[in-house]
Amino acid sequence: MGSIERRVEALERSFDTTAPVEDSEERRRIIEELKARRPEFEERMAREEAEGNFTRRRALEELEEFLRERQRS
Numbered sequence: 001m002g003s004i005e006r007r008v009e010a011l012e013r014s015f016d017t018t019a020p021v022e023d024s025e026e027r028r029r030i031i032e033e034l035k036a037r038r039p040e041f042e043e044r045m046a047r048e049e050a051e052g053n054f055t056r057r058r059a060l061e062e063l064e065e066f067l068r069e070r071q072r073s
Helices: 002-016 024-050 057-072
Strands: none
Touching: 024 057
16 A cells, blocks of 8 residues: 555546645645554444445545546536
8 A cells, every 4th residue: 555645646636636836844744644543544444344334435435526526617
């Protein structure tokens, strides 16, 4: 799996958004925070999906669709 930063950049490119030119301190802080919490997120998602709860996955899919629609407008 790639780093969260690469995933964010890939998502920005896939939706043809302009990634920030400068790597701001706030952006770096958020990325580091997400990296630190990643194992917790993955464990929680796996546990929920094992229980048959796909709420987080559906929310992510809905967000992606929303972004696609927004870009078309």
